[in-house]
Amino acid sequence: MTVITPITMPKFGLAMTEGKLAGWSVPPGSTVSAGQEIADIETSKITNGYESPASGVLRRQVASEGETLPVGALIGVLAEGNASDAEIDAFIEQFQSTFRASETQGEADAPAARPTLVDVDGLSLQVQDMGQGNGLPVLLIHGFGGDLTNWLLNQDVLAEQRRVISFDLPGHGGSTKQVGDGTPAALAAITARLLETLGVGRAHVVGHSLGGAIALELARAHPDKVASLGLIAPAGLGPDINMDFIEGFITADRRKTLEPVLALLVNDPALITRNMVEGIIRFKRLDGAKQGLETIAAACFPEGRQKDALRDVLSTFGGPVQVIWGEADRILSPEAAQGLPASIAVTRLPQTGHMPQMEKAKQVNDLLAGILHDTP
Amino acid sequence: MSKKSFRQAINEALRQEMRRDPRVILMGEDVAGGQGGSSGVTDAWGGVLGVTKGLYTEFGPERVLDTPITEASYIGAAAGAAATGLRPVAELMFVDFVGCCLDQIMNQAAKFRYMFGGKARTPLVIRAMYGAGFNAAAQHSQALYPIFTHIPGLKVVVPSSPYEAKGLLIEAIRDDDPVIFLENKVMYDDEEEVPDEAYTIPFGEANLTREGDDVTLVAFGRMVGFANEAADRLAKDGISCTVIDPRTTSPLDSATILDCVADTGRLVIVDEASPRCNMATDVAALVAEEAFDALKAPIRRVTPPHTPVPFATVLEKLYLPDVGRIEAAVRSVMGYKARQEA
Numbered sequence: 001m002t003v004i005t006p007i008t009m010p011k012f013g014l015a016m017t018e019g020k021l022a023g024w025s026v027p028p029g030s031t032v033s034a035g036q037e038i039a040d041i042e043t044s045k046i047t048n049g050y051e052s053p054a055s056g057v058l059r060r061q062v063a064s065e066g067e068t069l070p071v072g073a074l075i076g077v078l079a080e081g082n083a084s085d086a087e088i089d090a091f092i093e094q095f096q097s098t099f100r101a102s103e104t105q106g107e108a109d110a111p112a113a114r115p116t117l118v119d120v121d122g123l124s125l126q127v128q129d130m131g132q133g134n135g136l137p138v139l140l141i142h143g144f145g146g147d148l149t150n151w152l153l154n155q156d157v158l159a160e161q162r163r164v165i166s167f168d169l170p171g172h173g174g175s176t177k178q179v180g181d182g183t184p185a186a187l188a189a190i191t192a193r194l195l196e197t198l199g200v201g202r203a204h205v206v207g208h209s210l211g212g213a214i215a216l217e218l219a220r221a222h223p224d225k226v227a228s229l230g231l232i233a234p235a236g237l238g239p240d241i242n243m244d245f246i247e248g249f250i251t252a253d254r255r256k257t258l259e260p261v262l263a264l265l266v267n268d269p270a271l272i273t274r275n276m277v278e279g280i281i282r283f284k285r286l287d288g289a290k291q292g293l294e295t296i297a298a299a300c301f302p303e304g305r306q307k308d309a310l311r312d313v314l315s316t317f318g319g320p321v322q323v324i325w326g327e328a329d330r331i332l333s334p335e336a337a338q339g340l341p342a343s344i345a346v347t348r349l350p351q352t353g354h355m356p357q358m359e360k361a362k363q364v365n366d367l368l369a370g371i372l373h374d375t376p
Numbered sequence: 377m378s379k380k381s382f383r384q385a386i387n388e389a390l391r392q393e394m395r396r397d398p399r400v401i402l403m404g405e406d407v408a409g410g411q412g413g414s415s416g417v418t419d420a421w422g423g424v425l426g427v428t429k430g431l432y433t434e435f436g437p438e439r440v441l442d443t444p445i446t447e448a449s450y451i452g453a454a455a456g457a458a459a460t461g462l463r464p465v466a467e468l469m470f471v472d473f474v475g476c477c478l479d480q481i482m483n484q485a486a487k488f489r490y491m492f493g494g495k496a497r498t499p500l501v502i503r504a505m506y507g508a509g510f511n512a513a514a515q516h517s518q519a520l521y522p523i524f525t526h527i528p529g530l531k532v533v534v535p536s537s538p539y540e541a542k543g544l545l546i547e548a549i550r551d552d553d554p555v556i557f558l559e560n561k562v563m564y565d566d567e568e569e570v571p572d573e574a575y576t577i578p579f580g581e582a583n584l585t586r587e588g589d590d591v592t593l594v595a596f597g598r599m600v601g602f603a604n605e606a607a608d609r610l611a612k613d614g615i616s617c618t619v620i621d622p623r624t625t626s627p628l629d630s631a632t633i634l635d636c637v638a639d640t641g642r643l644v645i646v647d648e649a650s651p652r653c654n655m656a657t658d659v660a661a662l663v664a665e666e667a668f669d670a671l672k673a674p675i676r677r678v679t680p681p682h683t684p685v686p687f688a689t690v691l692e693k694l695y696l697p698d699v700g701r702i703e704a705a706v707r708s709v710m711g712y713k714a715r716q717e718a
Binding site: 066068174177253254255274282285286287288 | 573
């Protein structure tokens, strides 16, 4: 039996309308298995590995390296069994004659994809609120220097069955530059008020890096609000922190100085695209952004060490916890996850830096899905 | 964050800086918009193209000074006000009118800091419209930024989009030296996402709007959009271009230009100013001197001809560089073959 599978330009995040085939990872004629990385796709935000949707032989590379195509366009053809070249040609011809790029683009322009400003006790927070369903909502908290687009490969996947909320922390992205005293506890207090403002009584909370420490503070102060904890390379579990990143991020004000700092975040620097750097520079140019970051850094990492020890939260927290860490994390070492209570799942991802949710989006999404049990 | 026009971006920059700093004042012809006109309506127009609309109403006659048609006097007054503690933004309306007040700019404002032993600060911004394509004829259509670039002591800004305009204008107002800020009048209705908050874009740091391997395009002001479009078209044929928007002609980010030419080996410069002694000649000289070894083809310049800007629509269209001419220049440097040695 012959099965021919089209390999099409994937859609990484709601805003993506087109992508560039940065490179094929396997030559034509190779046998690939489902889930194997077969190409690198570059979008305006990020470069990401594309995993084969099926097993078979990569019969054709329809798109050449460097080519930019709309989401859904044919980039290759995979076949299982003995399809003849003529059958493959006929399949390509059929696909191309019916493919319409504009339909998928229209979908991407839907207003739901735009973040909105939410007033929380007089502070303006930029919030991306998407998805609905019977499950408990998920709250995503980014890390120091990040913003809600750090979740662009996760939020819409998790939102298939439930409401998923991401937001820019105070001092970050499009949110207020007033950060209070800048401690994880203060940021957790604002986060709790955001949940109340959005009418969310209880949520699964996922935090990355400093967002992990905020999630832990939230679980300590409001255990009733937190159903489970997804902690991705979280702060708060050990004293060490790479201050070259923190200080470099605060002081870098141009592309040339910022790029090497951002390269510390990932295992493969090719992941950092020009537009990603530009987006961060744009946020850092805003009045008050630098001072906000300085206040947070001084409160969280005085004298180059993490101030808050939040391990004890995990020994009392009742819900499921999944810790995810990249083996090649150069900001917070995965060694900080040693010695946690045995009930806590710790997954270390090889060849992954400090941004597993972007570098290994699929694994992270699968792991997070594993703790989203909707017990009341 | 929302979509804003080039006009709104500039209005917002002025408004936010006037709210933030009481020393910021506006001066110029019609900046209060139809003041004293027969209609009796205050701020009916907000300037000749509506850029300053609403500022007179918010900040009043003490801070929005509607001047007579006397460039020499109010540009001189603005330079003096800057030297004595205010932060004036003076509007020259059309940059072509600089002929009436060049002494105040070139011999006064630009020289204060140098001639007073570094003790004087002149936080003056002079805004003006430039550019052809508006059917405004030869005395209202010139792109005169090379004249200002030529004068040491002035900073010269040529923004290429609404986002750029807002951040660069706020930087200009906060800068302690005289800054010439030139707005292409054809771009006032261009729109893009612009943050609601105040932000600054530093001077002397070029922006790369496209990155490629084959050809470096350097473009100024409105020409950046044309260069981007040409680069996108060429990409479909497998020719990849870097597009550099220097943002400021003085200071000029020569390091970025040289770095990119070292990577691509080919250079095309797009400049709306008249071709003799313009930015294209300046950048060409820089690269010929500093990066000769990197060049795989002659440097090409895409500029208007050395004539006044024509009034006739069909001739004005022919006068301005366009996407097709940029594309053709890129293809010609890509196809260049060095002559064989005999």
